Structures are given as structure tokens and as C-alpha cells.
Amino acid sequence: MTQPKNGTQKEPGGAQDGRWPVWKLGLLLYPFAAAAVAINLFMLGLLWQAVGFGALSPYTALWASLPLGLPATWAAARWVRHLIDSAEA
Numbered sequence: 092m093t094q095p096k097n098g099t100q101k102e103p104g105g106a107q108d109g110r111w112p113v114w115k116l117g118l119l120l121y122p123f124a125a126a127a128v129a130i131n132l133f134m135l136g137l138l139w140q141a142v143g144f145g146a147l148s149p150y151t152a153l154w155a156s157l158p159l160g161l162p163a164t165w166a167a168a169r170w171v172r173h174l175i176d177s178a179e180a
Contacts (some may be wrong), residue, residue: 092115103126110175110176111160111169111172111175113169113172114168115170116167116168116171116172117164117165117167120164120168120171121160121161121164122165123167124160124163124164124167125156125157125159125160125163125178126156127163128155128156128159128160129149129152129153129155129156130152130165132147132152132156132159133149133152135147136148136151136152157162
């Protein structure tokens with residue numbers, strides 16, 4: 092823990108030092124990551140037709156992207172946090 096000059100204690104990595112935590116970045120990035128996952132799932136469904144499977148409808152791709160967008164969002168938020176830390180260093 093570091094001691095600021097005014098005598099109050101400050102947690103490292105907390106909201107007091109002006110850094111955006113990964114979960115806040117994730118909330119901001121979730122719609123974009125989920126949309127990217129939906130587009131990729133739909134395109135994968137189109138490619139599956141060449142192998143003989145049925146097409147994946149856009150609505151099915153959207154519904155499947157809701158839970159699958161969470162890991163993509165987490166990865167994107169960690170990447171953005173790293174980029175911000177590198178830029179501020």
C-alpha cells in the first residue's frame with residue numbers, strides 16, 4: 092500500500108488511482124464483442140453448408156453470442172487494460 096501526501100491510504104489498482112478496472116472496460120466492450128462473436132458464428136454457419144450441415148440463422152447466431160461473448164469481452168478488456176497501462180507508462 093502506498094501513502095499519499097494527505098495521509099489517507101490508497102489501494103493499489105483501485106478506482107482511486109484513476110485506472111479503469113477490467114470489469115468496467117468489459118461492460119463498455121460487451122456489446123461490441125458479442126456482436127463480433129455473432130457475426131463470426133453466422134459466417135461459420137455459412138461455411139458449414141459446404142460440409143453438408145444446415146445453415147445457422149442470424150437469430151440463432153445472436154442468441155448463441157450472448158453467453159459466448161463473455162469470454163471474448165474478458166479477453167478484449169484485458170487487452171485494452173494492457174494497452175492503456177503501456178501508454179501511461
